[in-house]
Every structure is written in structure tokens, then in C-alpha cells.
Amino acid sequence: MSQYIYHCQDCNKEFTHQHHMADAGKVEVACPHCGSKLVHQLVAAFSAVTPKKS
Ligand SMILES: [Zn+2]
Numbered sequence: 758m759s760q761y762i763y764h765c766q767d768c769n770k771e772f773t774h775q776h777h778m779a780d781a782g783k784v785e786v787a788c789p790h791c792g793s794k795l796v797h798q799l800v801a802a803f804s805a806v807t808p809k810k811s
Contacts, residue, residue: 761799
């Protein structure tokens with residue numbers, strides 16, 4: 758499972774969405790803020806990144 762960052766062109770907000778890499782480009786991602794599907798992917802961040810606080 759990878760986490761992707763999307764930007765909504767309708768409300769100009771960014772949000773993250775998780776889906777399998779195999780589904781990249783196939784899944785329909787809708788903005789959680791306004792429900793628009795006019796979103797585009799900014800970067801893909803692997804969920805293996807686990808910030809640790811010491
Ligand atoms: Zn939106």
C-alpha cells in the first residue's frame with residue numbers, strides 16, 4: 758500500500774490517498790473536500806516511511 762498526494766483543481770486543496778501501486782492510474786480518486794474528480798497526483802510517498810520521534 759502506497760500513499761499518494763493529490764491536488765484538487767476545484768477547491769485547491771491537497772489530500773492523501775492510499776492505494777496499491779498496481780492500481781495507479783486505474784483508480785478514480787475523488788477529492789474528500791468537495792467530491793470533485795478533477796484531481797491530479799503530485800507525488801507518491803511509500804508508506805514504509807514511518808517517522809520516529811525520539
Ligand atoms: Zn476539492
